[in-house]
Amino acid sequence: MSSLSASRRPHPALRWVHKQLFPNLLQSILTLATLGLLLWSVPKVLDWLIFSATFVGSSKADCVGGGACWLPVVNRIDLFVYGFYPDTETWRVNLAFVLAGAIIPLLYFKRIDRRWVLGYMMLLPFVMWWLLKGGLGLSSVSSTQFAGILVTVFLGVIGMLFALPMGILLALGRRSKKPAIKLLCVLYIELVRSVPVITLLFMASLMVQLFLPEGVTIDILARVLIVLVMFTAAYMAETIRGGLQGMAKGQYEAAKALGFSYWKTMSVIILPQVLRNTIPPLLTQFIGLFKETTLVVVVGVLDVVGIAMSTTSAPEWIGLEHEVYLFLAMFFFVICFALSRYARHLEKQLEKSR
Amino acid sequence: MNTVNEPRSVDADAPVAVRIDALNKWYGHFHALKNVSLEVKTGERIVICGPSGSGKSTLIRCVNQLEQHQEGDIVVLGQLLDDHPKRLRQIRREVGMCFQHFNLFPHLSVLKNCTLPQTANLGIAESEAMAYALKLLERVKMREHANKYPGQLSGGQQQRIAIARALCMRPKIMLFDEPTSALDPEMIAEVLEVMVDLAAEGMTMLCVTHEMGFARKVADRVVFMDQGEIVEQAPPEQFFSQPESPRTQQFLNQIINHGVTAG
Numbered sequence: 001m002s003s004l005s006a007s008r009r010p011h012p013a014l015r016w017v018h019k020q021l022f023p024n025l026l027q028s029i030l031t032l033a034t035l036g037l038l039l040w041s042v043p044k045v046l047d048w049l050i051f052s053a054t055f056v057g058s059s060k061a062d063c064v065g066g067g068a069c070w071l072p073v074v075n076r077i078d079l080f081v082y083g084f085y086p087d088t089e090t091w092r093v094n095l096a097f098v099l100a101g102a103i104i105p106l107l108y109f110k111r112i113d114r115r116w117v118l119g120y121m122m123l124l125p126f127v128m129w130w131l132l133k134g135g136l137g138l139s140s141v142s143s144t145q146f147a148g149i150l151v152t153v154f155l156g157v158i159g160m161l162f163a164l165p166m167g168i169l170l171a172l173g174r175r176s177k178k179p180a181i182k183l184l185c186v187l188y189i190e191l192v193r194s195v196p197v198i199t200l201l202f203m204a205s206l207m208v209q210l211f212l213p214e215g216v217t218i219d220i221l222a223r224v225l226i227v228l229v230m231f232t233a234a235y236m237a238e239t240i241r242g243g244l245q246g247m248a249k250g251q252y253e254a255a256k257a258l259g260f261s262y263w264k265t266m267s268v269i270i271l272p273q274v275l276r277n278t279i280p281p282l283l284t285q286f287i288g289l290f291k292e293t294t295l296v297v298v299v300g301v302l303d304v305v306g307i308a309m310s311t312t313s314a315p316e317w318i319g320l321e322h323e324v325y326l327f328l329a330m331f332f333f334v335i336c337f338a339l340s341r342y343a344r345h346l347e348k349q350l351e352k353s354r
Numbered sequence: 355m356n357t358v359n360e361p362r363s364v365d366a367d368a369p370v371a372v373r374i375d376a377l378n379k380w381y382g383h384f385h386a387l388k389n390v391s392l393e394v395k396t397g398e399r400i401v402i403c404g405p406s407g408s409g410k411s412t413l414i415r416c417v418n419q420l421e422q423h424q425e426g427d428i429v430v431l432g433q434l435l436d437d438h439p440k441r442l443r444q445i446r447r448e449v450g451m452c453f454q455h456f457n458l459f460p461h462l463s464v465l466k467n468c469t470l471p472q473t474a475n476l477g478i479a480e481s482e483a484m485a486y487a488l489k490l491l492e493r494v495k496m497r498e499h500a501n502k503y504p505g506q507l508s509g510g511q512q513q514r515i516a517i518a519r520a521l522c523m524r525p526k527i528m529l530f531d532e533p534t535s536a537l538d539p540e541m542i543a544e545v546l547e548v549m550v551d552l553a554a555e556g557m558t559m560l561c562v563t564h565e566m567g568f569a570r571k572v573a574d575r576v577v578f579m580d581q582g583e584i585v586e587q588a589p590p591e592q593f594f595s596q597p598e599s600p601r602t603q604q605f606l607n608q609i610i611n612h613g614v615t616a617g
Contacts, residue, residue, distance in 0.1 A: 248457075250453060250455050250456075250457035251457060251459065253420055253453065253457060254451075254453065254457035254458070254459070256418075256420060256446065257418055257420065257446055257449075257450075257451040257453075257520075258446070258447070258471040258475060258519070258520070258523060259443045259444070259446040259447035259471070259475045259523065260443075260471070260474065260475060261439075261443060262439075264474050264475075268470060268474060269459055272461050273459075273460065273461050276461065
């Protein structure tokens with residue numbers, strides 16, 4: 001009896017197909033149309049991207065397969081990654097990438113004491129700056145030699161790590177009971193948030209120079225970094241303020257009743273909880289910042305987009321814009337998608353632990 | 355449980371722990387506390403009761419300045435309360451408080467909840483703080499849960515930890531703001547037991563509670579508040595058997611008819 005009914009009931013996979021893909025006529029047509037489109041396009045795309053593409057060669061003339069010509073990227077990969085960084089010093093860039101990437105596993109493992117992670121994140125921007133720019137035993141590298149992915153990662157990671165503490169202070173200031181501090185923070189946040197980042201970048205590259213005495217210049221990288229930090233901090237402040245507002249009043253009261261001072265209350269009781277809750281949105285903001293770094297190209301800093309642009313206009317690679325920009329898109333997609341999945345994962349974990 | 359308030363342990367000339375003098379507080383136009391005066395001697399156990407909105411919570415929250423008053427004086431342990439932040443913190447460290455919703459720090463383990471206030475605010479070394487915290491957790495029968503997090507524990511357990519956490523500051527006065535109101539009935543007894551023990555040790559206590567059984571057993575004095583005023587105060591036997599004011603009588607009738615007196 002039971003074996004009979006079991007054999008009559010369709011396989012779960014079949015039931016899923018029926019329910020999800022062919023529940024009625026319209027849905028079935030759409031399913032078939034989508035399938036047809038995929039069957040027609042995927043092989044073509046893959047063929048162009050990989051099977052008929054050219055990966056090895058020295059000039060445009062070697063691209064004879066009819067597919068994509070990846071030679072400009074392959075032959076210039078060092079330029080894309082390290083920019084004009086001195087060849088003998090590229091280990092410094094590699095080390096900086098590894099140090100920056102290490103944040104992700106550090107955040108992942110809950111066993112590691114959060115204070116260590118925090119300390120690491122506080123030190124990292126200074127270490128990266130020293131490592132990449134030189135000084136104190138390392139040969140100094142001029143900002144004009146910075147280009148490519150190096151600039152993108154440099155601005156993104158250092159920018160983020162400086163913006164976080166500044167965002168925290170702004171958020172606290174905005175909720176301060178002292179009117180002067182509150183007003184300043186509100187003004188700052190609202191002003192920065194209502195101006196496009198590109199205008200701020202222009203201001204940093206052109207106008208700041210007007211206010212400085214003759215002969216004094218601030219490094220262009222430092223200037224755009226400051227703008228990106230200012231900009232991101234204002235947005236982060238709003239995220240963190242949301243977290244602060246969501247905190248139960250009882251937490252503040254308990255801390256007060258136990259005699260905690262304001263700064264101790266914030267640093268050991270309120271902020272650890274708020275930051276834990278806001279890691280996912282903060283990571284999302286980091287993704288935003290990472291993409292926003294590409295705007296520096298308008299003030300003459302050659303980030304990875306700048307290198308791509310110069311590649312497409314180089315005489316020997318002219319006409320290969322598709323491949324170069326596709327590579328650029330894939331570079332940003334891979335990093336940003338991974339980060340956004342990671343933010344989702346953290347969010348889910350938080351929901352579980354609640 | 356034995357009745358702890360017999361024989362009277364409080365000396366008539368014991369030093370004053372809390373003196374509240376002509377206290378007035380407004381929330382906007384709402385007059386929350388009207389000319390309230392109350393004196394609590396060291397070692398005295400006070401139970402404050404009254405209908406909701408009568409200002410009883412506001413009153414004890416003024417004692418450690420979680421609420422600020424506009425008129426009148428509060429002297430705690432010989433110190434006149436003002437808004438000087440450092441002096442205020444000093445007073446708060448000597449006045450423990452238990453909340454209706456426990457307010458444990460959810461991101462810290464039970465043990466850390468109890469050690470952090472000591473290390474951060476009393477400058478006590480970690481090892482010593484830990485030993486003292488474990489001793490107090492033992493006392494509230496929560497020692498085996500020391501490494502758990504508040505979210506993993508029941509309301510009654512959390513409230514016992516909250517009491518232990520407050521005691522870790524070695525307070526001279528304990529304030530209880532409806533400590534059992536948010537608890538399921540079967541957990542009320544375990545919290546009251548801890549409070550009765552604390553009273554038996556001579557802690558100065560101000561308790562806002564609806565647990566009339568606790569008031570009978572423990573209180574030296576029951577204070578009845580209504581509409582921001584102290585209507586009546588008397589030792590429990592007198593308060594429950596011969597309440598003077600009609601408002602008190604009405605309140606007691608309501609409470610008894612609804613069977614809240616069990617406990």
